[in-house]
Amino acid sequence: MADKDNSTPRVYLFRHGETEWTISGRYTGVSEIPLTANGEQQVLSTGRVVVGAGKLVDPARLARVFVSPRKRARTTKVQVTADISEWGYGAYEGLLTAQIREARRAQGLDAQVAERLDRLIATIRAIQGPNMHGEAAADVVLVAHGHILRAFVKRWLGYPMEMPLNLMMSPGAVAVLSYSHHRVDEPALMMGVSLPVQHKE
Known part of the structure; x- marks a missing residue:
């Protein structure tokens, strides 16, 4: 992100760590x-690298943290919201993508999910819109599922x-969304972010 954009609010997407079913x-x-033992370590390692004062996710810049109500994503001192929980798969629970994709589309389940996500996006933009140039802490963290x-x-x-937009996100990973030109009506996916330089003390 160019220096001129450093004050633009960001939305950090954290995926929970590995489970037996993600494997x-x-x-x-x-x-x-x-989470598996490895999944717990993924989350801790990611947190140590990217969360903290002067790091990619600086708590001083955070306005809100939303977390899925599922145990694998939940932590303390956050706002748990069903709007970012993984959708209920019903009879599909535990099946594979090839077994599910067409049936989901036929049932219209994606429209229900879109409505939930649009509601959450509106909440985030209401928080971030007035702060597009860093006027107040406006970064948001979402902790949820792939x-x-x-x-x-x-x-x-x-x-x-x-x-069809093929996106991938490893367990325990972080992705970043923001806005182009400091404009709330120009949402953007940050293709890559540089980590802040860590100076040895």
Whole structure:
């Protein structure tokens, strides 16, 4: 991000760490699948690298943290919201993508998810809109799940849910959204971010 854009609010998307079902590729909606030991380490490692004073996610710049109500994403001192929870897969729970994709589309389930995400995006933009030049802390963190975060990016950018936009996000990873030209009506996906320089003390 160019220096002139450093004050533009950001939305950080954190995916929860690895579970047994992320390893096998199974859909995990409402099932409470715990993180593996490796998944716990992924989250801790990511946090140590990117969260803290002077780091990519600086708590002094945060206005809000939204977390899915699922145990694998939840932490303390955050606002838990069902708007960013993974959708319920019902009979699809535990199945693979190839077994599900067409049936979901036929049932119109994606429209319900789009409505939830649009509501959350409106909340975020209401927080960030008045602070497009760093007037107040306005960064937002979302901690959730792979599928819902990929859907969130589509809706953030104004794309319909059915648009084929292949996005990937590893367990324990972070992605960044922001705005072009300090304008709340120009949402953007940051293709890459440089980490702040850490000076040795």
